Amino acid sequence: MSGALEGLVVADFSRVLAGPYATMLMADLGAEVVKVERPGTGDDTRSWGPPHADGEATYYLAVNRNKRSIALDLQDPGDLEVARALAARADVLVENFRPGAMDRLGLGYEPMAELNPGLVYCSITGFGAGGGAGLPGYDLIVQAVGGLMSVTGEPGQGGTKAGVALVDVITGLHALTGVLAALRHRDRTGEGQRVEVALLTSLLSALTNQASAYVAAGVVPAAMGNRHPSIVPYEVFETADRPMVIAAGNDRQFRALCGVLGRGDLAADARFVVNSGRVAARDVLVTELSRTLSERTADAWFAALTEAGVPCGPINDLAAAFEFGDGLGLEPSVRVDDPRREAGAHQVANPVRLGATPAAYRLAPPRLGEDDAWVREILGR
Numbered sequence: 001m002s003g004a005l006e007g008l009v010v011a012d013f014s015r016v017l018a019g020p021y022a023t024m025l026m027a028d029l030g031a032e033v034v035k036v037e038r039p040g041t042g043d044d045t046r047s048w049g050p051p052h053a054d055g056e057a058t059y060y061l062a063v064n065r066n067k068r069s070i071a072l073d074l075q076d077p078g079d080l081e082v083a084r085a086l087a088a089r090a091d092v093l094v095e096n097f098r099p100g101a102m103d104r105l106g107l108g109y110e111p112m113a114e115l116n117p118g119l120v121y122c123s124i125t126g127f128g129a130g131g132g133a134g135l136p137g138y139d140l141i142v143q144a145v146g147g148l149m150s151v152t153g154e155p156g157q158g159g160t161k162a163g164v165a166l167v168d169v170i171t172g173l174h175a176l177t178g179v180l181a182a183l184r185h186r187d188r189t190g191e192g193q194r195v196e197v198a199l200l201t202s203l204l205s206a207l208t209n210q211a212s213a214y215v216a217a218g219v220v221p222a223a224m225g226n227r228h229p230s231i232v233p234y235e236v237f238e239t240a241d242r243p244m245v246i247a248a249g250n251d252r253q254f255r256a257l258c259g260v261l262g263r264g265d266l267a268a269d270a271r272f273v274v275n276s277g278r279v280a281a282r283d284v285l286v287t288e289l290s291r292t293l294s295e296r297t298a299d300a301w302f303a304a305l306t307e308a309g310v311p312c313g314p315i316n317d318l319a320a321a322f323e324f325g326d327g328l329g330l331e332p333s334v335r336v337d338d339p340r341r342e343a344g345a346h347q348v349a350n351p352v353r354l355g356a357t358p359a360a361y362r363l364a365p366p367r368l369g370e371d372d373a374w375v376r377e378i379l380g381r
Contacts, residue, residue, distance in 0.1 A: 002030060002357065003028075003029045003030015003031070003357050003358075003359070003360055004029045004030055004354060004357035005026055005029040005030040005031040006030035006031070006357075007030075008026070008030070008031040008032065008091045008092060008183075009031070009032050009034070009089055009090045009091050009092075010023055010026055010027070010031050010032065010033040010034070010090060010091065010092045010093075010094065011034055011036065011083075011086045011087050011089075011090035011092070011093040011094070012033050012034060012035045012036060012067065012094050013036050013083075013093065013094065013095035013096075013097070013102070013107070014094050014095055014096040014124065015037070015043040015044055015045070015096065016043070016044050016045055016096070016168070017045070017063060017139070017165055017168035017169070017172065018096060018124050018168040018169070018171040018172040018175065018197075018199065019094050019095070019096045019122075019124050019172065019175065020035075020043070020045075020063040020064055020172075021063045021168065021169060021172035021173075022094060022122075022124075022172040022173070022175040022176040022179070023035070023067065023094050024063050024064060024065060024066065024067065025172075025176055025350065025352075026092070026176065026179070027065065027066030027067055028065075028066055028350040028359040028360065028361070029350075029352075029354075029357070029359060030357070030360065031091075031092070032068070033066065033067040033068065034067070034068045034069075034070060034086060034090075034371070034375055035064065035067045035068065035069045035070070035366065036070055036072050036074075036083060036086070037069055037070070037071050037072070037368055037369070038071070038072075038073070039071040039072070039073050039369070040071075040368075041368075042069070042071065042368040042369075043060060043064070045057060045059045045060040045063075046060045046368065048060065053345075053346075054343070054345075056365065056367075060365060061345070061347070061365045062348065064365035064366065065336055065345070065347055065361065065363060065364060065365050066360075066361065066362055066363045067363065067365065067366055068363075068366060068370070068371035068374060068375055069366035069367065069368055069369055069370050069371050069372075070082075070086075070369060070371055070372050070375040070376070071368055071369035071372060074105050074107075080105065080106070080107075081381075082375075082376065082379065082381050083105075083107060084106070084107065084112075084115070085379045085380075085381060086375070086379060087107060087112045087115065087116060087119065088112075088115050088116050089116075089378075089379060090116070090119060091118065091119070091120065091183070092119070092120045092121075092122065092179055092183070093112065093119060093120070093121045093122065094122045094124070094175065094179070095107075095121075095122070095123055095124070096123070096124040096125070096137070098125075098133070098134075098137075099123075099125055099128075099129035099133040100129075100133065102123075109121045109123070109194045113192060113194075116192070117190075117191065117192060118186055118190060118191065118192045119192040120179055120182040120183055120186060120192050120193065120195060121192065121193075121194045121195065122175055122178060122179050122182075122194075122195040122196075122197070123194065123195070123196050123197070124171060124172075124175055124197050124198075124199075125137060125196070125197075125198050125199070126138070126141070126142060126198065126199045126200065127142075127198055127199070127200050128196075128198045128200070128201075129196070132198075132200070137199055139165035139166070139167045139168045139199070140161055140165075142167045142199040142200055142203055143161050143162065143166070143167055143203070144159065144161075145200070146167065146199075146200050146203040146204060146207075147203070147204070147207060147210075147211075148161075148162065148166070148167070148203055148207065149161055150221075150222065150223060151207075151210050151221050151222065151223055151224075152223060153223050153225065154223060154225040155222065155223050155224065155225065156223075157223065159223070160223070167199050167202065167203045167206075168199070170202050170203065170206045171197055171198075171199045171202040171203075174197050174202045174205070175195065175197045178195035178196075178197055179195055181195075182195050209230075210229075213229075226245070227282070228247075230275075230279065231247070231248075231249055231275060231279070232248075232275065232278035232279050232282045232285060232286070233246050233247075233248050233254070233257070233278070233285065233286060233289055234246070234247045234248065234249065235286070236315065237286075237289060237290055237293045238290060238293065238294055239293050239294060239296060239297055239298040239301055240294060240295060240296055240297045240298075241297045241298060242297075242298045242314060242315065243298070243314070243315045244293075244298040244301060244302060244312060244313060244314045244315060245312060245313055245315065246289075246305070246310065246311070246312045247311040247312065248310060248311065249311065250275070251273070251274055251275060253309065253310050253311065254267070254272070254275075254278070255267045256305075256308045256309055256310050257289075257305065257308075257310045259308065260301075260304050260305050260308045260310065261289070261292045261293070262292070263288070263289075263292055266285065266288055266289070271284070271285075272285055298314040298315075299314065302314055331349055332348065332349055333346060333347065333348055333349055334346075334347055334348075334349045334361050335347075335361075336361040336362075336363070336364050337361075338362070338363050338364040340363070340364070340370070341364050344364075345364035345365070347361065347364075
């Protein structure tokens with residue numbers, strides 16, 4: 001069964017997370033992705049460990065399956081010509097060098113578009129190619145200056161980062177969306193184009209309701225811990241054994257919650273009948289709910305509340321999270337059987353399910369320069 005992107009060649013000049021994540025998703029869907037890396041060291045994430053699996057940093061393994069690796073010194077004229085040949089052959093080029101670096105190498109958008117008019121050329125930056133061109137595009141920096149840390153964590157703690165490089169992942173998804181839109185345009189017209197995505201603007205877009213509160217109403221949101229600014233109850237509660245979350249997003253769900261808890265008094269209290277009242281009297285209501293929830297275990301409440309249609313769940317670690325997904329039949333992890341490897345590689349599955357052209361797992365993340373000969377052969381080099 002062929003992939004939805006089968007036949008597309010992607011020249012991947014990106015490294016670390018945002019670009020490699022986008023190109024791995026393309027590769028999962030059938031594109032032939034050639035990862036260009038520095039000789040000797042390769043992608044920065046190859047050294048980002050522990051932890052390791054089979055001698056490779058698991059960070060690198062997370063976003064580089066289904067790719068081919070070629071090691072090219074872009075300061076070497078011969079290797080640079082190989083890179084140009086790859087760009088000329090590619091349908092998509094993805095890069096996240098600092099703005100201007102690809103231009104100085106002769107691999108910028110204009111010369112590559114002249115060489116290959118149908119090329120979709122995606123540039124990922126931290127802060128754009130204008131006034132922010134000189135700023136380092138690290139996820140942590142963008143979480144700080146982009147406002148995410150200001151709305152994460154407990155009040156008064158000065159900001160907390162997300163537990164994963166979330167801005168890079170969001171930007172990778174936006175890059176993929178832009179590339180697919182540009183390919184659709186090329187299908188109609190034959191014309192490639194440049195796609196530009198910045199970590200900062202990707203984050204501001206992903207802040208959705210929080211960003212809209214400022215842009216539309218001039219409200220500057222602040223950190224509220226695990227609480228929601230506009231919904232109550234929608235936060236973490238302690239139970240008899242471990243914490244869980246309850247997200248009663250409407251009045252019906254709140255009444256059902258009170259029914260399961262045996263707290264009809266709360267459902268009938270005029271202060272709590274509608275959500276706006278619950279937000280205004282948050283502290284009083286949460287204290288009462290917490291007192292009752294502490295009487296049973298998280299799993300017991302989860303079963304009872306779920307049966308009653310109240311959104312909730314225990315706070316799992318990652319081991320429990322994967323077990324939970326497996327129990328639902330979602331198959332969140334896969335084994336990649338690569339003909340180049342004696343043992344299979346265990347990977348997180350692609351979350352997109354396509355009925356006719358599903359994701360495929362053909363190749364484990366490549367070792368540095370593993371496919372030099374293969375790539376040079378198809379390029380005639």
